[in-house]
Amino acid sequence: MADIYKYRITYKKTGTARYLGHLDMMRAFQRAIRAAGLQPRYSEGFNPHIILSFAQPLPVGMTGLGELADTELLEPFSQEYIISELNAAFPRGLEAIAVRALYPGEKTTAALVRAAEYAITASVQGDGDLKQAAEELMESFSVIIRTEKKGKAPSEVNIRGHITELSVKGTSVRAVLSCGGQGNLRPEIMLSALCDKAGVFMDPNRTEYTRARLIMQNASEGIL
Amino acid sequence: MPNLIPHHILIQASKPARYIGGEPGSVEKDPASVSTRFCLCFPDVYEVGMSWTGLGVLYYMLNARDDVYCERAFAPWADMEGLMRANGLPLATLETGEPLARMDMLGFTLGHEMGYSNMLNMLDLAGIPLLAAERGGQWPLVAAGGACACNPEPMADFVDFFYIGEAEAGFGAVLDRYEPGIPKEDFLLAIASLPGVYVPRFYKPEYKPDGTLRGVFPIRQDVPQVITKAAVNNLDAMFTPDRQITPNVESVHDRAVLEIFRGCIRGCRFCQAGFIYRPCREKSPGRLLDNARKILDSTGYDEISLLSLSTGDYSAFSELADGVQGLGSNISLSLPSLRIDAFSLELMERMEGGRKQGLTFAPEAGTQRLRDIINKNLTEEEILEGCRLAFQGGWNRVKLYCMLGLPFETDDDVRGLADLAAKVADMYYSSIRPKKGGLTVNLSASCFVPKPHTPFQFAAQASYDELCEKQQLLKRSIRSRSVKFSYHNADTSVLEGALARGDRRTGTAILEAFKLGARFDGWSEFFDYGLWKRAFVNAGLDMAFYAHRERPYDEVLPWDHIKTGADKPFLISEMEQARRAVTTPDCRTACARCGACGL
Numbered sequence: 001m002a003d004i005y006k007y008r009i010t011y012k013k014t015g016t017a018r019y020l021g022h023l024d025m026m027r028a029f030q031r032a033i034r035a036a037g038l039q040p041r042y043s044e045g046f047n048p049h050i051i052l053s054f055a056q057p058l059p060v061g062m063t064g065l066g067e068l069a070d071t072e073l074l075e076p077f078s079q080e081y082i083i084s085e086l087n088a089a090f091p092r093g094l095e096a097i098a099v100r101a102l103y104p105g106e107k108t109t110a111a112l113v114r115a116a117e118y119a120i121t122a123s124v125q126g127d128g129d130l131k132q133a134a135e136e137l138m139e140s141f142s143v144i145i146r147t148e149k150k151g152k153a154p155s156e157v158n159i160r161g162h163i164t165e166l167s168v169k170g171t172s173v174r175a176v177l178s179c180g181g182q183g184n185l186r187p188e189i190m191l192s193a194l195c196d197k198a199g200v201f202m203d204p205n206r207t208e209y210t211r212a213r214l215i216m217q218n219a220s221e222g223i224l
Numbered sequence: 225m226p227n228l229i230p231h232h233i234l235i236q237a238s239k240p241a242r243y244i245g246g247e248p249g250s251v252e253k254d255p256a257s258v259s260t261r262f263c264l265c266f267p268d269v270y271e272v273g274m275s276w277t278g279l280g281v282l283y284y285m286l287n288a289r290d291d292v293y294c295e296r297a298f299a300p301w302a303d304m305e306g307l308m309r310a311n312g313l314p315l316a317t318l319e320t321g322e323p324l325a326r327m328d329m330l331g332f333t334l335g336h337e338m339g340y341s342n343m344l345n346m347l348d349l350a351g352i353p354l355l356a357a358e359r360g361g362q363w364p365l366v367a368a369g370g371a372c373a374c375n376p377e378p379m380a381d382f383v384d385f386f387y388i389g390e391a392e393a394g395f396g397a398v399l400d401r402y403e404p405g406i407p408k409e410d411f412l413l414a415i416a417s418l419p420g421v422y423v424p425r426f427y428k429p430e431y432k433p434d435g436t437l438r439g440v441f442p443i444r445q446d447v448p449q450v451i452t453k454a455a456v457n458n459l460d461a462m463f464t465p466d467r468q469i470t471p472n473v474e475s476v477h478d479r480a481v482l483e484i485f486r487g488c489i490r491g492c493r494f495c496q497a498g499f500i501y502r503p504c505r506e507k508s509p510g511r512l513l514d515n516a517r518k519i520l521d522s523t524g525y526d527e528i529s530l531l532s533l534s535t536g537d538y539s540a541f542s543e544l545a546d547g548v549q550g551l552g553s554n555i556s557l558s559l560p561s562l563r564i565d566a567f568s569l570e571l572m573e574r575m576e577g578g579r580k581q582g583l584t585f586a587p588e589a590g591t592q593r594l595r596d597i598i599n600k601n602l603t604e605e606e607i608l609e610g611c612r613l614a615f616q617g618g619w620n621r622v623k624l625y626c627m628l629g630l631p632f633e634t635d636d637d638v639r640g641l642a643d644l645a646a647k648v649a650d651m652y653y654s655s656i657r658p659k660k661g662g663l664t665v666n667l668s669a670s671c672f673v674p675k676p677h678t679p680f681q682f683a684a685q686a687s688y689d690e691l692c693e694k695q696q697l698l699k700r701s702i703r704s705r706s707v708k709f710s711y712h713n714a715d716t717s718v719l720e721g722a723l724a725r726g727d728r729r730t731g732t733a734i735l736e737a738f739k740l741g742a743r744f745d746g747w748s749e750f751f752d753y754g755l756w757k758r759a760f761v762n763a764g765l766d767m768a769f770y771a772h773r774e775r776p777y778d779e780v781l782p783w784d785h786i787k788t789g790a791d792k793p794f795l796i797s798e799m800e801q802a803r804r805a806v807t808t809p810d811c812r813t814a815c816a817r818c819g820a821c822g823l
């Protein structure tokens with residue numbers, strides 16, 4: 001069996017690239033890897049595809065400053081080479097910023113992500129105080145939201161355990177929230193709970209979200 | 225950074241990546257460095273437009289010039305149109321977000337009549353007056369090309385000039401005549417005699433009391449009476465891009481595309497593409513392979529499609545296919561437009577990967593008599609043999625395309641389609657050991673639409689009711705449980721028939737339809753036949769006059785002043801051959817002297 005070289009790519013998804021959906025991203029990465037001549041490893045089977053795994057997909061419209069993807073190559077390449085060749089083949093707004101080789105047996109990003117740090121520019125109306133609401137929220141033990149899923153009875157969920165950090169400056173909100181397969185809190189849900197608490201109205205279309213970084217199980221992993 | 229559609233609008237749209245540009249392969253230029261800003265406009269949604277190979281050719285050909293920046297615009301999907309109108313956002317280019325109204329020239333591709341309402345809608349969304357007569361010097365020049373330009377009359381009121389034929393042959397010469405600030409009339413006059421250029425304002429249609437045409441006459445001495453399409457002689461020597469724009473959203477044909485030849489050696493009498501792109505001209509395998517390697521390298525695609533009207537007719541097919549497959553171990557080959565008689569064991573092996581997708585063949589008609597009438601040059605034995613090979617090769621899904629409403633069609637011909645499908649199914653069960661899940665023969669029937677520049681341009685199109693009856697007759701005639709029948713809506717085809725053979729007055733109905741809200745007429749979820757009927761009535765026109773009337777050979781047709789290849793006497797003789805069910809050999813077997821070679 002041929003040697004396999006696994007790499008973890010840290011990339012930014014900003015500007016227009018924010019609107020690429022998850023499948024669009026898969027295709028953009030696969031094509032860029034091939035166009036860059038990186039000798040990707042293909043899966044076995046009837047319909048072989050490039051082996052590629054993303055940590056928690058970024059929702060359409062959200063900026064990502066430290067997103068992660070793992071891929072497997074059949075030849076080793078220098079980090080600089082991978083970065084520059086991928087960037088030459090990516091759509092505008094997608095940018096590889098760091099690459100490192102994985103050590104043998106290292107888990108995929110998807111398995112390691114635990115939390116994410118978000119920076120939100122909220123578009124709110126009303127007299128309520130977001131900052132005070134955030135402080136109260138962090139002091140309380142429960143933040144109950146009602147979820148309604150189609151065909152299911154509405155249920156109440158306590159999301160407090162998924163909020164690790166929360167701070168507000170004006171309309172800028174910074175939060176560290178659970179992210180990944182073991183627990184995931186979407187920032188817009190947290191924000192709407194916060195706005196409810198503060199008694200302000202949030203315009204979802206004009207509120208902009210940035211995922212500043214993903215935080216891995218092993219703390220050193222998430223630092224860029 | 226381009227002048228983007230604001231976040232709060234994009235985030236509300238479905239598939240917002242349609243509207244962002246910035247794809248690998250897209251071109252960035254400093255707009256201040258060029259003298260001509262051109263926007264290629266495609267009157268359908270991004271995923272459809274980006275699948276059209278000609279778009280990339282034009283894009284790179286124009287952008288290869290230092291004096292031109294060529295950008296793109298597509299029809300926004302209905303939800304986005306609503307958002308744009310509600311927010312007062314004009315239609316803009318993908319590359320720089322510059323409003324279309326600020327371009328020097330817009331080039332619309334009219335590949336299909338069902339895009340007409342979208343072209344008007346795009347102009348309207350750009351805030352540009354729809355009628356050429358109402359666009360003063362401050363507005364962009366509006367050009368149109370594509371297959372529909374071979375009958376330019378229905379859209380003539382909206383277009384400053386048509387370019388008929390192949391862009392590589394002479395569109396550069398058109399742009400050479402343009403300079404910023406040149407008065408429109410002067411520019412149009414300067415290009416009016418160039419190959420392929422038709423400036424409708426210099427021509428006036430005159431009608432007889434019965435409503436038929438007396439002719440479309442030049443109103444000045446210095447413009448040609450007959451407009452001859454522009455065509456490339458040597459395809460190897462013409463501009464061919466070595467890359468493609470890879471779309472942000474998965475497009476209909478999301479793969480590398482290699483155009484292997486233009487035109488078609490066959491002369492199926494219903495087929496507009498087969499006639500207007502004559503003569504058949506091939507690219508050499510060496511040139512194609514070099515091109516394929518560069519496209520695959522630059523795009524990162526791992527699938528390549530050999531594009532032509534009839535791929536199996538390419539003379540050096542094996543050499544080319546071997547070469548392409550030798551370019552990489554993970555390169556898969558896709559072969560659209562295969563004639564069933566070209567299907568072979570060799571092809572089957574090449575299509576190993578695509579086996580699950582099923583095969584599509586187009587026998588078009590159900591009896592030998594009718595296949596001879598349309599000059600399909602395909603026998604029942606050939607059809608069954610092609611299917612047998614496919615079944616033995618492991619396929620158990622085939623799609624058979626056919627047409628209803630062909631000239632001289634009888635009920636027996638319609639029932640013949642059901643019989644043919646049943647014979648294909650019998651062949652499966654008698655020739656191989658049936659697989660689990662069995663066989664599916666998808667019999668898919670479209671409605672025949674007589675098209676300009678074909679021998680059937682004289683024929684009456686079957687009426688809506690007749691087409692529906694034929695569909696029902698075919699449905700009732702199908703006995704085999706392996707045969708699944710599907711058919712296209714007859715109303716769409718009737719409108720297509722009226723627009724395809726329309727004259728300049730038809731433009732009034734198109735404008736009416738746009739005002740009544742026609743959009744995306746090629747999409748069944750948007751198409752509204754009642755609306756179009758009202759539009760024709762409002763315009764004082766009769767759809768049947770255009771669609772369902774047999775046209776005598778001596779009638780002047782709205783496109784008689786446009787020469788695309790075969791001349792009218794040849795088309796008449798082909799129509800007569802059809803009447804007698806006599807076939808005409810293909811161009812390789814014997815030249816039928818249609819007039820297209822040496823235009």
Ligand code: SF4
Pocket residue numbers: 488489490491492495497498499533534563
């Ligand atoms: S084979 Fe017939 S139907 Fe096909 S492109 Fe050629 S002329 Fe048209």
Ligand code: SF4
Pocket residue numbers: 502503504811814815816817818819820821
């Ligand atoms: S002139 Fe002859 S060879 Fe040329 S396109 Fe016509 S029939 Fe074919």
